[in-house]
Amino acid sequence: MTPLTLPPGISKDTFAAYVAAARGVVGNDNVEVITGPDQFTKDDYMDPAKEHDMYPVLDKDYFVSSAVVAPRNVAEVQALMRISNEFKVPVWPFSIGRNIGYGGPAPRVPGSVGIDMGRHMNRVLEVNEADAYCLLEPGVTFQSLYDHLVSKGLEDKLWIDVPDLGGGSVIGNTIERGVGYSPYGDHFMMHCGMEIVLPNGELVRTGMGALPEPGATGAPDQQSPNRCWQLFNYGFGPYHDGIFSQSNYGIVTKMGMWLMPNPGGYQAYSITFEREDDLPAIVETIRQLRITMVIQNAATIRSLLMDAAVLGDKESFCPGVTRPLNDDELDGIQTKLGLGRWIFYGALYGPEPIRNALWGAIHGSFSQIPGAKFHLHEDGKPTPGVLDIRAKTMRGIPTYDELKWVDWVPNGAHFFFSPIAEVRGEAATRQFQITKRRLVEAGFDVIVDFIIGMREMHHIVCVVYDRTKPEERARALAVVRTLIDECAANGWGEYRTHLALMDQIASTYSFNDHALMKLSESIKDTLDPNGILAPGKNGVWPATYDKEKWRLQAGSQVTRQSIPKHPGPSPRL
Amino acid sequence: MTPLTLPPGISKDTFAAYVAAARGVVGNDNVEVITGPDQFTKDDYMDPAKEHDMYPVLDKDYFVSSAVVAPRNVAEVQALMRISNEFKVPVWPFSIGRNIGYGGPAPRVPGSVGIDMGRHMNRVLEVNEADAYCLLEPGVTFQSLYDHLVSKGLEDKLWIDVPDLGGGSVIGNTIERGVGYSPYGDHFMMHCGMEIVLPNGELVRTGMGALPEPGATGAPDQQSPNRCWQLFNYGFGPYHDGIFSQSNYGIVTKMGMWLMPNPGGYQAYSITFEREDDLPAIVETIRQLRITMVIQNAATIRSLLMDAAVLGDKESFCPGVTRPLNDDELDGIQTKLGLGRWIFYGALYGPEPIRNALWGAIHGSFSQIPGAKFHLHEDGKPTPGVLDIRAKTMRGIPTYDELKWVDWVPNGAHFFFSPIAEVRGEAATRQFQITKRRLVEAGFDVIVDFIIGMREMHHIVCVVYDRTKPEERARALAVVRTLIDECAANGWGEYRTHLALMDQIASTYSFNDHALMKLSESIKDTLDPNGILAPGKNGVWPATYDKEKWRLQAGSQVTRQSIPKHPGPSPRL
CATH class of the missing domain: 3.40.462.10 (FAD-linked oxidases, C-terminal domain)
Structure with missing residues (x-):
């Protein structure tokens, strides 16, 4: 089936081969080719409450995926990175919720393959009452985390911090550096420990998560999270978590969040x-x-x-x-x-x-x-x-x-x-x-x-x-x-x-001839030499893309001079 | 003058040419060749109170520099990076204070050139009373920051957080992720905004510092710090600060720290x-x-x-x-x-x-x-x-x-x-x-x-x-x-x-066949292809070094089996 928009530089045949390979990884039911914009914005991808569409600011068929693939576990995310590199197909991970006002789950580069991290990978892996933290997968929403606490009778003991709407992914909001309104309102500050699939498919745990937990036999247990992973962010050596926020350097597959103990009133x-x-x-x-x-x-x-x-x-x-x-x-x-x-x-x-x-x-x-x-x-x-x-x-x-x-x-x-x-x-x-x-x-x-x-x-x-x-x-x-x-x-x-404004805003952070962006892009090219993961995210483009061309295609040519005048009468100011 | 230990792979002639080039950058008085271990550990490099030597755990002449160079400003730090790349001479930046228990100002690779960031670059650039922050250079100690507040009559209004000893660099302690004992005890959490010289000599400001402040004429002013640089850490796009802590990816030349407003008792x-x-x-x-x-x-x-x-x-x-x-x-x-x-x-x-x-x-x-x-x-x-x-x-x-x-x-x-x-x-x-x-x-x-x-x-x-x-x-x-x-x-x-234990500890963070270290080292090789900046720092080695060889040379062969028995009588336990 031909998608509405093919990934850039990818032929129909290559796309079909990619889709077949993706089906081989995640199963037939978890790959969907997008043949129209409404299909992509259907309720499944938008909101558990199924109330709203997304809100396009460009034409509805501009920021659109060629297909959506929903991995069932971390190994499948790793495998998807490998085939995306093999076919050089760009992918755009999203989690769950609307992401309204920011472009929904749509990709920056039209025709990218959406990676739906929320459909299957939606478990609360741990809630630790004594240390007041949780370990989550990307599909856990603020609502589902709260419901989980209720189901365990912990909602009075451990408080979460929520943004204005409860339907979004805790991980998604946090790595986009969203904020809430309690003393734990700086979500990124209150995260602790990440597991990340890098663009090359490698799996990394940050901070204390890099230290293996001893297994029952005394030998290291590669599966069990280290007991201090959600307690201490920094670990030893360079502290990497920040570069996986608002970035396209990896896909966060697990993250710890601190919860606020009931303050006593x-x-x-x-x-x-x-x-x-x-x-x-x-x-x-x-x-x-x-x-x-x-x-x-x-x-x-x-x-x-x-x-x-x-x-x-x-x-x-x-x-x-x-x-x-x-x-x-x-x-x-x-x-x-x-x-x-x-x-x-x-x-x-x-x-x-x-x-x-x-x-x-x-x-x-x-x-x-x-x-x-x-x-x-x-x-x-x-x-x-x-x-x-x-x-x-x-x-x-x-x-x-x-x-x-x-x-x-x-x-x-x-x-x-x-x-x-x-x-x-x-x-x-x-x-x-x-x-x-x-x-x-x-x-x-x-x-x-x-x-x-x-x-x-x-x-x-x-x-x-x-x-x-x-x-x-x-x-x-x-x-x-x-x-x-x-x-x-x-x-x-x-x-x-x-999405439509990422390039323009990134370009305002221009100190010393855009030195920070050069740093961001040199790291991008190292970790993702084929430029397959979320190219253009927050203005960070891989060397494999013509940055200026993509910037203009998203309508950056609209400037202040060309603002349409409002047709109605002037208000009293 | 021939140093006690030459940088690895560098001939006497090349070293002499490097020293001449360094003198051209920072002036004759600010380059000193180290001909004996006592010279390096003299008071000037150890402590303003001039009380103590450093505490070697290997022989006193193992972790020793070939020379120490003291830049006077950021442009000189940039120039030093460029000549170090040209001559492929490893450098080891240090700031001020003793760093006792961690190796003092000595380099991981013997013969590295010490970059003394503290001798001249020791200004408190700003103290903002209303927003309770300061902007510092590397040579500012906890003591000198406190003294500065006293001189401005602000020591009751704005409290700093100090470690056990007051003689260390605020920036040095913070990027090593040291801790203090007040509510602001997590120093790294309480930093806000960095200026960094990358190994290639490029100057970067992180967070809001990447956004130029408007100058008097309305045009961007590349020198003035953005007014939000010390107010909001994250800026836009990947948040890089963490990778410049406990790392060898850049030299921090300025950093903001939050100060605690007097809590009222x-x-x-x-x-x-x-x-x-x-x-x-x-x-x-x-x-x-x-x-x-x-x-x-x-x-x-x-x-x-x-x-x-x-x-x-x-x-x-x-x-x-x-x-x-x-x-x-x-x-x-x-x-x-x-x-x-x-x-x-x-x-x-x-x-x-x-x-x-x-x-x-x-x-x-x-x-x-x-x-x-x-x-x-x-x-x-x-x-x-x-x-x-x-x-x-x-x-x-x-x-x-x-x-x-x-x-x-x-x-x-x-x-x-x-x-x-x-x-x-x-x-x-x-x-x-x-x-x-x-x-x-x-x-x-x-x-x-x-x-x-x-x-x-x-x-x-x-x-x-x-x-x-x-x-x-x-x-x-x-x-x-x-x-x-x-x-x-x-x-x-x-x-x-x-220094002597960095490799061993780094190797314990081994999840998924040392995936985190591979990530750290791939970023290292991108930002520092010649491996000139602090090779081996916290176990992160550039590809230009034989990691295993250097690990063994620092005595990692001492294992549990070979612990010498204490000669005295056993205590009652």
Whole structure:
């Protein structure tokens, strides 16, 4: 069967031979040739809840696989690497969940063979209660990990950290350096130990995992994980884990994650702020509380519309309005929902005396901002905004409700623009103003939040568009391309991105004539001389690809000058 | 001038030409040919306090450089890499401080040219008060960083984390993955952003440092560090920092470190335990308190003799005894000093209500162990053991007092054996028993501590020997070689080691036919095809070296079977 898109440089016959070889490895049922874009985006590959399609930003048949292969175990992943090298067919591993806003499971190079790591390799291999960690396969989602803990009666003892949606792969999210909202919100920092299949098929365990565990007879046991693998990251010698994040150097087949022991108490809260101009004061207050760990978790400042969009669509709030909402309309929504222009969501972790001490400091600091209102979450009582949802999220209970904000517009889809910034009122204001001006200019509402880590903010900008309108899609893409350049000119870079934007963002990290990218690509060529594993991932291209050609084919030619003007009337700014 | 040891495969003439070229780069005053081992180990290269020699475990003229070159800036480091490639001369970078127990500044390959990164490149480039970080050059010691904070009046606002001795390089300690004792005790976790000269001379900045900061004119400014470089580690794409730790892939020329904002209060304490057999209960208690962050810092359990050796030498406690001390003698010291067989040192961080809550939990838990005695540190009041010193250390104030325990025996020297273990009473007991049996069998006293990180223990075994006695030195080396093998057979590996032991320890991380080492060495050969940078560091050899030959030359042939018997009478065990 001929696929919609063949791998580059691969003939139909070679492709057929590859597919036959792959079937020999994983069995007939686990190889599927993709003959149309809808087939690839069907529910099986998207989401256990089977609710949503993916959200293409280019034409739906651009980022598409030639086939999808689902290995059943590590040995099959190794074998697939070997035949992919033999046939020089590029592969694109994905795990499970939607990966929405970043391109779903689609490959950077059209026609790559998708390696579905999640379909079969989805076991929780270990949960260690005393040491508070788990060892996972790629197909374990935040939801399935949580369900596993529930099934073992451990969900109160060991807390997981979840991102906004519970359906994604824990490994996938972590190696993409996704974040959550509890004290364990920096997922990559909280991983411990990896098992990786290298592009040449070799199997590596990092850190203490490289030290064989003694078997029952005293001889080394090559299968059993070392007892310290999930306890100590570094091992001995070069510490490699980081180069397998946001990279195309290997396929992670197992990973350890630290779990948070029940802290002895929990209290979620929100604080609403009345004016858009309160942003700098909020940010300055948070920095001082966060860096001293008075705010213990990766807490968020959400814009009014992010909350509003979870509670209703644009039409329900402002019937007939298609242009970006103006200040009067935002005031109306704010009053109707009893929210602020900004809503801060945080939580207190620990026994009551500790929570009380922390809350005293937090309440006292934010009270300096006129109009700040404080809301403690109590089960069963009405709470403003999405505090019921966030109370679960910050406690590590997976939810799906937040996906609703994508329905803000009809046929809603979104993608993310996510620059990193210093935790400064001035920086937040400037970044927000740049973003707001560009979004409104392009006809989009401003739906953003700031996630405050230890010493930086992830500013998450959600561009929501009607995926059935090619013009609107192109406008969404163009405005983000503009924002990337404009933020780079201000010294800010993005932490993660969509397939279509990887090259552009990678090119902003250009110090000393792109020295870091040269380093990345020299390692790439060493570990993957045929360039078969995820070529172009995060802008890292193997020498076997014409980087410039592929960059242009993904539409990087859209520049700021060519942003389509929004057809509607200008809003009041 | 001909050096004591030429670089391998380099003639006198080539060496002379290299030295001339190096003088052309760094100036005459900054190149010194090493004609004898004492010259290399002179005070300048050892310690600002100029108190101590290094502690050779092989003959003093084995691990020795041919010359030492001290670059004055980054461009000179780059130029040195280029000429080293041209002449194929191996180089061994070191920073500042003693690096005692690990080989001092000596190179793994005799005759390598030492690159003294500390002599000139010793500036604190930035201290950022609001974001609590600093940006350092390699020659900045914990002491000089602390002094810098004092000079700026910031020492109360921003706390550093220090290891046991204050004279070492912050960068050197961190990239060797050393640990300290405050909540910021995992130094590598608390670094943020690196600048690195690669073996080919290329200059790379990692993370957000790869994004140019806008200059005054709006154009990118290649010199100014990006404002987020020290705020967010990961940047975009593969995260490389880890592979520049414990490695020979590049020379770190700048690094950011996070500083701890004053937590609002501090209280150091110690708890003494009466019996050696209390160890498992102590460890089990700590695990539960540590993993829940009730114990907030990287706290330590020290054996009686580690404290005793700081307070006096062996002769002062037990005149005339040269064999390992027996239980009666240990009882006598314990009574005399008012200490325990084990002493736990911890600290509470935060305002008083939080400290009180934490102390309540800690006191309550340890009170379950019969005989436990609690001591809060109060300035100016007598305290048991080394609490006066540890109170400084856990507060981030550099000290030098702990070096005294090396004088336990005449002409004392030491080196470390440091396996990683799970935080379990059973594991601590078993590891302690193995260690004790082997040390006593070889005639050494048992001086150890356990440092408890988030989920593992560093068991630090200090083998103290008379460096003037070749037989005793050989016995010290042999007993550690035995312990390495014996612990590996139990599934435990070391986190860091002395030059002489790097190959042996690296070889224990052998999963899947040494797959991790093959990965390390393939990256090595890519980044350093001539194998000029620190060949053999942590067991990673470039293809240009005969690994097996070099391994044997460093005395790896000493095996357990050949441990010399201690000549004295057997102690009572």
